[in-house]
Amino acid sequence: MLRMLSLLGLGAALGCASPNASSESVSVPVTYLAPGAEPPDARAPVRTYGLETLRTGKLDHVLHGVGPMWNPREVEGYVNAFPATPPMLVRMGVNLAPTERVSFDDLVDDLRGYMQHHATRLPVLSISFRASLGNDQMRGLGADVTAGHFDTKLDQLVELVRQAGRPVFLRIAPEVNVPKIGHQPREFVKAYRYIVERFRAAGVENAIHMWSYKALRDVQPDFELWYPGDAWVDWWSIDIFYADLSHTDLRARVVDFLRDARARGKPVMLPEAAPSKLDIHDRNTWRLWFQPFFDLIRRYPVIRAFCYSNRDFREHVGLENWGDMRLEGTPMAPLWEAQLRKSIYLHAPLSPRAAAEELDQEAQNAARRAAQRARRQRGIEG
Numbered sequence: 001m002l003r004m005l006s007l008l009g010l011g012a013a014l015g016c017a018s019p020n021a022s023s024e025s026v027s028v029p030v031t032y033l034a035p036g037a038e039p040p041d042a043r044a045p046v047r048t049y050g051l052e053t054l055r056t057g058k059l060d061h062v063l064h065g066v067g068p069m070w071n072p073r074e075v076e077g078y079v080n081a082f083p084a085t086p087p088m089l090v091r092m093g094v095n096l097a098p099t100e101r102v103s104f105d106d107l108v109d110d111l112r113g114y115m116q117h118h119a120t121r122l123p124v125l126s127i128s129f130r131a132s133l134g135n136d137q138m139r140g141l142g143a144d145v146t147a148g149h150f151d152t153k154l155d156q157l158v159e160l161v162r163q164a165g166r167p168v169f170l171r172i173a174p175e176v177n178v179p180k181i182g183h184q185p186r187e188f189v190k191a192y193r194y195i196v197e198r199f200r201a202a203g204v205e206n207a208i209h210m211w212s213y214k215a216l217r218d219v220q221p222d223f224e225l226w227y228p229g230d231a232w233v234d235w236w237s238i239d240i241f242y243a244d245l246s247h248t249d250l251r252a253r254v255v256d257f258l259r260d261a262r263a264r265g266k267p268v269m270l271p272e273a274a275p276s277k278l279d280i281h282d283r284n285t286w287r288l289w290f291q292p293f294f295d296l297i298r299r300y301p302v303i304r305a306f307c308y309s310n311r312d313f314r315e316h317v318g319l320e321n322w323g324d325m326r327l328e329g330t331p332m333a334p335l336w337e338a339q340l341r342k343s344i345y346l347h348a349p350l351s352p353r354a355a356a357e358e359l360d361q362e363a364q365n366a367a368r369r370a371a372q373r374a375r376r377q378r379g380i381e382g
Contacts, residue, residue, distance in 0.1 A: 051167055051205065051206060054122075054167050054208060055167075055208050055234050056234070056267070057234075057235060057266070057267020057268075057304045057305075058267075059267075059304050059346070061304075061343075061344055061345060061346035062297060062303065062304055062305060062306065062344055062345050062346065063088045063089055063122070063269075063304065063305035063306075063345075063346050064085065064087055064088055064089070064305075064306065064340055064345045064346065064347055065087045065088055065089025065090060065091060065121070065122075065124060065271075065305065065306065065307035065308070066078045066079070066087040066089070066090060066091070066307055066308050066310050067089075067090060067091025067092065067124065067271070067272070067307045067308075067309060067310075068091050068092060068093060068126075068272075068309065068311065069090065069091065069092035069093075069114050070093075070311075071311070071312075071315070072114070072117075074310050074311050074312065074326060075090065075310065077310065077326060077328050078308070078310040078326070078327060078328060080328070081327065081328035081329070081333060082333075082336075082337055082340070084337070084341070085337055085340040085341060085345070085347050086120075086121075086347050086348040086349070087121060087307075087308075087347065087348060088121060088122060088346055088347055088348045089121060089122050089123075089124050089169070089305060089307050090114070090118045090121040090122075090123060090124065090307075091123075091124040091126065091171075091271055091272075091307045092111055092114050092115075092123060092124070092125055092126070093125065093126030093127070093128065093171075093174070094107050094108070094111060094125070094126070094127060094128070094157070095128040095129065095130065096127065096128065096129040096141065096145070096150040096153050096154070097128070097129060097130060097131045097132075097141055098131075104153050104156070105156075108156050108157070108160055111125070111160060112160060112163075115160075115164055120348045120349050121348050122166060122167055122168070122169065123164060123166075123168045123169065124168075124169040124171055124210075124269070124271055124307060125157075125161070125168055125169065125170055125171065126171040126172075126174045126212075126271075127157065127170060127171070127172050127173070127195065128173060128174060129141040129142065129144065129145050129150065129173065129191065130173075130181055130182060130183070133182075136180060136317075136318045137180055137182065138180060138181050138182045139182040140173075140181060140182045140183030140184060140187065140188060141191075142173075142183060142184065142187030142188045142190060142191035143187050143191075145190075145191035145194055145195065146187070146190045146191050146194045151198070154195060154198050155198075155202075158198065158199055158202045158204055161199070161204055161206065161207050162202070162204050162206070164206065166206065167206050167207075167208055168206055168207055168208065169208045169210050169235065169269070170195075170199070170207050170208065170209050170210060171210045171212050171237060171269075171271055172192050172195055172196070172209065172210065172211070172212070173188060173191070173192065173212060174212045174239075174271070174272075175212055175213070175214040175239060176188055176211075176212055176213065176214075176226055177213055177214055177216065177219070177222065177225075177226050178214050178216070179216075179219070185222075185225045185226050188226060189226070189227070189228050189229075192211070192228040192232060193228050193229075193232050196209050196228075196232045197232075208234045208235060209232060209233060209234045209235070210233070210234060210235040210236070210237050210269060210271075211227065211228060211233045211235070211236055211237065212237045212238070212239075212271070213226065213236070213237070213238050213257060214238065214239060215238065215244055215250050215253040215254045215257065216250075216253075217243070217247060217249060217250055223257065223260055230264060230266075233266065234266075234267075235266060235267050235268065235269055235304075235305075236257070236261040236264075236266045236267070236268045236269075237268060237269040237270070237271050238254060238257050238258075238268065238270060239270065239271065239272035239273065240254065240270045240272070240273045240293060240296070240306075241272070241273070241274060241275070241276040241277075241322075242274075242275045242276045242277050242278050242288070242289050243276070243277075245289060245292045245293060245296065246288065246289070246292075254296075255300070258300045258302055258303065261302050262300075262302040266302075267302060267303075267304040267305070268300075268302050268303045268304065268305075269303075269304065269305040269306065269307075270297075270303060270305070270306035270307070271305075271306070271307045272307065272309050273293065273306050273307065273308050273309060274308060274309040274310075274311070274322075274325040275288065275289035275290065275293075275325065276313065276319075276322040276323070276325065277321060277322055277323060278323070279323065280323075280324070280325060280326075280327065280330045280331075280332050281330050281331060282331075283331050285332065286331075286332060286335055290332060290335065290336065290339075294339050297344075298344075308327070309325055310325060310326050310327055310328075311325050311326065312324045312325070312326055313325060
């Protein structure tokens with residue numbers, strides 16, 4: 001049976017209308033769609049995941065998501081390709097650093113539009129603060145954050161999250177320890193805490209704060225150096241690409257990260273996941289990355305959420321050799337959906353059309369099983 005997280009009737013059902021509402025008042029009903037059942041109805045949930053349950057990650061399921069929203073067509077392509085297992089999470093992002101291409105006001109308007117369009121999904125909002133130096137090199141702007149240079153922009157994000165009407169995961173400084181991004185540990189820790197405290201001071205109850213780390217091949221693990229502290233971190237997160245599961249040292253560091261998170265009682269999200277540099281039209285890619293990816297989730301239950309990067313990286317400067325990771329129309333698609341249909345994964349509500357198709361498919365499967373039983377019985381009697 002599919003598991004779906006229902007966010008219908010957002011304002012009232014989630015109790016987010018008031019910024020001063022108790023954190024426990026935010027309720028996310030979970031509806032179980034069984035064969036012969038009616039489509040999901042948020043008015044009669046079987047159980048609920050409140051905000052504090054989401055914040056602590058004490059979930060019975062793994063939240064399934066997709067991203068990023070840099071090219072909305074790529075997300076829409078994924079959503080349309082898998083109507084029976086709609087993603088619960090949708091990843092998007094913004095950089096606090098000034099840019100000449102678009103105003104920050106326009107970026108925030110885009111984010112608001114994305115959240116409204118994906119009203120049945122929980123946003124995973126990445127907040128970066130880094131400036132490009134050219135040649136794929138960057139400079140971290142943690143000192144600028146703590147100096148208050150971005151307070152106006154942060155306050156815009158505070159209001160965006162407050163008005164979202166549902167829990168929002170804040171992924172602060174994605175892959176912060178990657179050398180080319182240019183962050184310094186001490187500056188980053190101060191900046192991370194500054195951002196969290198700004199949301200808290202504004203009384204934003206529905207923000208879930210997430211720390212982001214990356215396993216690196218040539219750098220020894222240094223979790224503690226970059227860690228803001230348990231009091232400022234709700235979830236840990238780490239990205240999983242092809243090398244992270246195929247390279248022995250990298251995989252070991254991923255596992256160490258997961259074990260450390262478990263020891264601290266912190267749930268883990270895999271916010272960027274894809275078989276980078278592999279050909280997803282090659283059936284061997286399932287064996288090389290997809291199966292190990294799902295095995296990782298199964299073996300380490302501290303992982304409570306992931307977002308697949310359904311993206312054509314050939315259009316991304318510096319990552320052109322990563323290839324086209326869009327699943328729709330590939331041999332991976334039916335295998336992927338078969339995995340997501342397992343009861344461990346939690347999805348957004350089905351559309352009425354998809355719900356009807358799901359029920360019809362269940363009825364066909366039940367009829368097929370009944371016919372097989374009848375044939376076996378006739379064989380026994382004969």
